[in-house]
Amino acid sequence: MNGVTTTGAGGLRSMPQQDQAQRRSKLFLKTLFAILAGGTAFFVTNVLNEDDGDLWQWTMSIVLGSATLIVQLLVDFGERLEAVQESQKRRIRDMKDSLSSHHTEMRAAVDESFAKINAATELYSKVDGSVLRSDEVTRLVLGYTKVGEQGADIVKAFAEEELGRLALLMENLGNGTADCPGENHEWLIDLTKCVKRTLFATSTSVDRDFWSSEPARRYLAAQETAIKTRRVQIRRVFLVDEESEVTDSLRQLCERHHKFGIDARIAVRAQLEPTAQMNSLNDFIVFDGELCYETEPDIHVMPAKTTLKLTREHVEERINRFNVLWEATEPDHTPEPTPAPEPDGGRAVTHPAGPRRQP
Incomplete structure (x- = not known):
């Protein structure tokens, strides 16, 4: 680009040689200029003082030439200095600019690190102060970190998806409402495991097929455990529109x-008081x-959405x-009274209430 091209080690070695040649050339010119100045002084003194001896002329020539050379060297030294x-x-x-830039970058990095530390500290302080475990x-967090370090790509993607779902659930619960598509049986069973006092439920024709499924078995088992271990009161009303829908299977x-300890009743909407007849429930x-x-x-009378409120x-x-x-x-007292034998020889006592139900 500039007309001078240096390549390889030879080009690098030629640079000091060029600098040395330039220095020699400048020194030669300075010396030549000093000699010329001395010769000029000798000529001038010779013209002005023809009767004097040569000693004074030579002295002036040498002094002037030396002074000229010294001045050039001083000027050159001043320029170099x-x-x-x-x-x-x-x-x-x-x-200074580099140190200032480095200081700014280090300060920004330190501030960012402290901000992250403060955020993490504040987060864990809130977690410790929360009623949650x-x-x-x-x-x-540790499990997610372990998956991120050792898991395969598909496992990491799945973990991120599940963590995002859990985070969204926590945010929605904090706002008072959470939902998901379809019927979430895991929510239902987990909530039954957490209930401490009461569980009041309605059941319409929408979930009638649910009671013959495997999640229903686990759901009933969780309710039985809640009744026996925590004395939870569980009531369920099976709702039908007409009397004809009260079948033997229902x-x-x-x-x-009843066998699980659940107080269950069947309600026919057509037979209820107007205050109890709710068209959309x-x-x-x-x-x-x-x-x-x-x-x-949904339009096919299937569970389309589950909501927690x-x-x-x-x-x-x-x-x-x-x-x-x-x-x-009213409870459906279907069992007939059963005679109970007395030890006095054949007398029977009737129990009008039928089998006793647990609350």
Whole structure:
């Protein structure tokens, strides 16, 4: 580009040789200029003082020539010194700029690191101060970290998907409402494992097929455990529109609930009071009077959506609806009175209430 091309080691070695040649050329010119100055002085002194001896002329010539050379060397030295000083100033300025830039970057990195530390500290402080179990949160983070370090790509993608789903559920629960497509049996069973006082539920034709499935078996087992170990009161109302829908299979389902200790009743909407006849009522379950689990049917009368609602107004409205249904429904006393033998020789005592049901 500039007309000078140096390649390889030979090009690198030629640079000092060129600098040395230039220095020799400048020194030769300075010496030649000093000689010329001395010769000029000799000529001038010879013209002006023809009677004097040659000693004074030669002395003046030598002194003037030497002075000329010294002045040139001093000027050259001054230029070099000024160039060195400028180079040092430039180097110091560049160093200051570099140190300032490095200091800014280090400060930004330190601030960012402390901000992350503060955020993590604040997060774990909130976790420790929460009523939730902090050890489970720590377990989740450690497990996710382990998957990120050792898992395959498909495992990492699946873990990220599940973590995102869990995070969304936590955010929605914090806002008072969470939902998911279809019927979420795991939510239903987990909530039954967590209930401590009451479980009030309605069951319509939408979930009638559910009771013959494997999740229903686990659901009933979880309810039985809640009744026996935590003394949870469980009530369920099976809703039908007409008397003709009260079939033998529905009665058997109701009796099956009784065996698990669940107080179950059948309600015919057409026979209820107007205050208890609700035209549109989704299946819902109220846990401990604090959370409502609901399923919404689609056009094919199949569960299309599951919703968890924690807002006080909605939960209280569902509790009131259930209480109206429960109070308007009499238990179905289908068993006939059974005679009990007496030890006095054949007398029998009738038990009008039939088999005793657990609350």
